[in-house]
Amino acid sequence: MNVVIIDYGAGNIKSIQFALKRLGVDALLSSDVNIIKAADKVIFPGVGEASSAMKKLKESGLDTIIPKLQQPVLGICLGMQLMCNYSEEGKTEGLGIFNTDVKQFNNTVKVPQMGWNTISNLKSSLFDTIIDNDFMYMVHSYYAEPCDEMIATTNYQLDYASALQKDNFYGVQFHPEKSSKAGEQLLKNFLGL
C-alpha cells in the first residue's frame, strides 16, 4: 500500500512513520504534490503553532491541494485543527474541510492538556473494534468545537470534538502513533478504509 505522510516541516513525523512500520507499512514522507495525489492513503500530521504551520502549507501550495484529495486522508493533532474553518491560535484561517472552529482551553483547566483521556460517542469505521471510553494520548492547548462532523468526543473543560469525519477526510485530535494498542488499531482501521 502506498501511504504518504505530508512533510511540510511541522513537527515530529518520524513517530507516525515508525508506528506505520510496526504495522508493516513503509510510509513515504513527502511534500511533492504529485506523490501526495497518487497515494492510496494520506496522513496529514502537525505539531506546533497553527499560523506558522498554515504559512508553510501556503508556501508549498498544499493548502489548495489537500481539500481536493480523493483518497482517505487522516489529519492528526494540529493537522486535524488546520482542516477546520478557523483557529483562535494565531487567528488562523484553516482549510475549511470540517465545518467547525478551534478554540483555546480556558484557565479552569491546566493547559496544555497532556496525557491519556477517553474517547466516547464513537461513530465511524475508523473506530472498528475500539471500545467506547478507550484511552488515547492527547497533547494540545486548543480544541475543535462540537459539530455535525464529530465522530468522537472527549471531555476536558467541556465536551469537545476529539475526532471528525467528512467524506474521505478524517481528523483526530489525539496521537494514535503514541496511543499504545488502541492507537495502533485506529491506524490499522485507517489503512483498511
Place this chain on the structure above:
Amino acid sequence: MLTKRIVPCLDIKNGRTVKGVNFVNLRDAGDPIELAKQYAEIGADELVFLDIAATLENRGTTLEMVLKVAEQVNIPFTVGGGISSVKHVDALLQSGADKVSINSSAVNNPDLINELSQKFGNQCIVVAIDAKQINGNWKVHLAGGTIPTDLDLFDWAKEVEQRGAGEILFTSMDNDGTKAGFATEALTKLSEVVNIPIIASGGAGSINHFEDAFTKGKADAALAASVFHFGEIPIPKLKQELKKQGIPVRL
C-alpha cells in the same frame, strides 16, 4: 476524563540503562529499548530517559538510542540530561523523542525556554527543577542537585511557565531516595502557582505515596525509578489500587 500518569524513569549512560534493574522476563536488563517495551506493555503511561553521562562525545549514542526507542515503543517519551541548545533539541525531536527536559541550562540561560517553545511548541518542552528546603525555603539546585542557587522554587516555576514551558518535572531532593513519600505540600503549592502540568518526582516508596501525590499534591503525573525497576511496586497493581481509591488512571 484526563487520567493521572505513571512515569518510570530510566537512567542512561552511553546508551545503556544503569543503576540496574531487576525485571522479570528481560533478556538484557541494560537494554533501554527492551525495558521501555516492557514498561509500555504493562501500562506505563509515559517514559523518561535521563542521560546521566551526557557529553558531546556520547551524544551520537544517545540519539541512536532515541531513534530505536521511537521505532519500537508505542507510548510517549521524554529525553533529558545535558541538553543546552536548540540544535540538540532539534536532533532529539527529529530522532523521535516526544519531549525534551531541560534543567541547569534553563537556569543558566532562561531565554532558551522561550526559544525552544517558540520553535518546537510548548507541548514538548519540559523544565525539570531540582529543589530542596534551606531554612524552610525551597531553593533550586543545579547539576544533579550539587550546586545550590538563590532561586526560589515557586518563583522559578512561575517564570518557566511564562517563558513557555509546557510541563514541570519537580524533584524534591529532600525526598529523593528516601522512599518516604513525595513532597506533597510543595506539589500542592506548585499546582496553585502555575497552570501547566506537574510531574512529581522523588520519594516514591509505596502505593499510598502515589495516591498522596495525586490527591493532596494535585500532581498530574508521578515519576519513579527503583520501585518500578526492582518490581517493588508493580505498575498494574499500582494503577488498580489508585483506581479503587477513585483516582482516574488508564487501565
